[in-house]
Amino acid sequence: MALRPIITAPDPRLREVSKPVEKVDDALRALMDDMLETMYDAPGIGLAAIQIGVPKRVIVMDLAGKDEEPEPRYFVNPEILDPSEEMQAYEEGCLSVPDYFDEVERPARCRVKYLDYNGESQVLDAEGMLAICIQHEMDHLEGVLFIDYLSRLKRERVLKKLKKEQRLAAAS
Ligand code: GNR
Ligand code: NI
Numbered sequence: 001m002a003l004r005p006i007i008t009a010p011d012p013r014l015r016e017v018s019k020p021v022e023k024v025d026d027a028l029r030a031l032m033d034d035m036l037e038t039m040y041d042a043p044g045i046g047l048a049a050i051q052i053g054v055p056k057r058v059i060v061m062d063l064a065g066k067d068e069e070p071e072p073r074y075f076v077n078p079e080i081l082d083p084s085e086e087m088q089a090y091e092e093g094c095l096s097v098p099d100y101f102d103e104v105e106r107p108a109r110c111r112v113k114y115l116d117y118n119g120e121s122q123v124l125d126a127e128g129m130l131a132i133c134i135q136h137e138m139d140h141l142e143g144v145l146f147i148d149y150l151s152r153l154k155r156e157r158v159l160k161k162l163k164k165e166q167r168l169a170a171a172s
Contacts (some may be wrong), residue, residue: 001030001037004052008096008166010159015143018048018055021076024119028058032074032117035060040070044095046133048140051096059137063129076115080138081123083107090132092146100158104149106135 007013021028031054039047039060049058057077064071088108093101109127112134116122126134136146147155 001033003041004034004038006038006042006047006051006095007053008098009145009147009162011096013053013055014050014096014140014145016050016055017143018050018057018141020057021115024076024115024117028056028076029117031056032058032060036062036072036074039095042095045129046137047095048137050140050143057141059134059141061130061133061137063133074117075112075134075137076119078112078114078134078138078141080135081111081113084109088132090129092132092136094136094146096140097145097147097158097162100147100161102147102150102154104136104146106132110135 031049035047035049035052035058038052039045039062045063046059046061049056059075059078061073061075062071063073084107086108087105089103089105091101092104108131109125110131112124112126114122114124139145147158150158
């Protein structure tokens with residue numbers, strides 16, 4: 001297992017549409033292991049492969065609390081079905097948009113169809129934080145970031161600040 005660097009906005013790779021996985025094999029499981037380790041280290045509750053620069057439709061997640069047993073989840077080629085009409089708002093953050101949080105509204109419930117760590121087909125009914133996180137991660141697979149739901153003014157302000165920070169970091 002290895003930690004991989006997390007790429008941050010406005011890196012153009014975050015805008016790529018990730019490609020479906022053809023086979024859940026040992027190489028893909030090694031990628032998922034690295035993703036989980038990188039996510040725990042960050043720390044974060046979810047990670048899409050493109051956030052470490054790999055444009056595959058793979059997501060890892062763990063929503064267990066700090067004092068609970070880890071509960072790693074793996075989603076390969078996920079699809080969202082039956083999003084609810086009812087929406088819920090939540091203050092979101094993203095490891096690829098560091099140190100910025102803002103409210104995003106998404107369907108409160110959805111169903112997710114995906115392949116698991118062993119390549120077996122699964123269907124999961126999601127609500128609450130699970131629904132929020134799976135939709136946030138699915139967006140990454142389409143090259144969408146949570147700041148895309150904010151006003152243009154807010155988004156440009158965030159991106160400008162990130163660019164400036166990256167410029168300063170590169171110069172030091
Ligand atoms: O760690 C994360 N926390 C979070 C909080 C609210 C809504 C979504 C998230 S996902 C984020 C990790 C991440 O960037 N995944 O893509
Ligand atoms: Ni994110």
